Amino acid sequence: MTADTNAPVVNLDSIKQACGTCSLGALCLPMGLDEKDVDELGRIVKRNRPLHRGDHLFRMGDPFHSIFVVKSGSVKSYSSAQDGDEQVVGFHLPGEMLGLDAIDRGMHSCSAISMETTAVCELPFDRLEELSRRLPSLQHQIFRLLSKEINREEEMLLVLGKKSAEERLAAFLFSLSLRYKRRGYSDREFNLSMSRQEIGNYLGLAVETVSRLFTRFHEEGLLEAQRKHVHILDMERLEGMVSACSSMVNDHARMC
Amino acid sequence: MTADTNAPVVNLDSIKQACGTCSLGALCLPMGLDEKDVDELGRIVKRNRPLHRGDHLFRMGDPFHSIFVVKSGSVKSYSSAQDGDEQVVGFHLPGEMLGLDAIDRGMHSCSAISMETTAVCELPFDRLEELSRRLPSLQHQIFRLLSKEINREEEMLLVLGKKSAEERLAAFLFSLSLRYKRRGYSDREFNLSMSRQEIGNYLGLAVETVSRLFTRFHEEGLLEAQRKHVHILDMERLEGMVSACSSMVNDHARMC
DNA sequence: TATGATCCATGAGCTGGATCAAATATCCCG
């Protein structure tokens, strides 16, 4: 779903190609939109220059204009309370969407920061709303998308409310594995784009606990972890540790 | 938002009256819909017979047809993992909505059970979708509604991920207080419709911890609690305990 | 008014994970 703002006439083939691994592809291509509709959707998408590590995509309180889809790289979204402590709300991998929580108040209720060099698509929400009135299946997809995000967070509530540290990290790694797999990457070997600190924050655990768990998982032959690089050795056992909770198997607001 | 299925012709005044304390009122009346639109919305609403304590509104896995608004009484929604343990996802007071998480998969991903005698409005979602294509402000409101639910759960993530037992219970009570106040009830004195067990489950705490906290809050002069009846004595201090986290101040998917 | 059944309160440990402290390891940038 790439549309250069300097090139109003969009070539359909190039859209399809660019959207191959993108959740927008799942939104617009297989969902009963005809080529004209796809083209229309393609027209409203803005492509921005890539973000570097540490760049903010938006900050809490910023006025809301668009939702975003990660095309490559990864983004962390986090909210901060008055007392200063932060909660990582999610990690967004390629094909995943963010900014949905800003629709309600018309401003972003969390911040989003790039964890590495990252490219995103920007979808101006007013245009998307307008277009979705004319394209019933698009409207339905957006409803589903929002609903999916609610589901994902409900599952996360179960993890934070009920699960042990071990189960949390297992669920987290299994979730990542699944999300990479769905996008055609290896589900057994990948690089974490987030630090132990950020994982701990996300899972409601101290850094030290996360570190110790990685060591223990390693000792138990569950995986090999060198710094950011993770190699899952025993997927069955990992899944077993998770299956207790079906959680976190959903992407961030993926379309299908 | 009452519409007897036996009376297709809806009287506008009676709708307005019935919707006075209902989030749908906030949805359809002040949001730029004219009387005709309000009437149209009124027509699609089904009123069901009241639920008794313990009746399920829907169960996890049930096919999704409608979203619901609590008119009176209260509803608990909870999800259960394979291993049997349950997580209370939310408590729904009059004017609050539930069922939004079912849109995505076309089936309910959590169960909803009445905690007392409860009346609900039922909104068939396909009709709502169709109507919202013709009424832009309705479409926008539904997007906002879904987004608000995402926000509410993000705040809850912060509570479960970062806050102490004391802060969690304080935030919970403050949230209830605020929600009652907004609906014109007393914000200082109300009856809990949920047990200590259910509060504990919701907040990720053991029953005993909840019970001890009530006792401590009582000793500290923060509140009086006799069983289900709660009387908040020092709202400022309660708010102070919460303000660290702005959390849980949002309703379940309230419209405005 | 019994008779369970359920809920709530409270005491006494126990423990999973937090916190504190310190030793590497890795990265970044001049």
Add this chain to the structure above:
DNA sequence: CGGGATATTTGATCCAGCTCATGGATCATA
């Protein structure tokens, strides 16, 4: 390449909140 900043690991200790156990309230149904 060097040196400071940052991330990770590991060890030692502590404690908030869990678990277990008990007894008292409250409620429902006969």
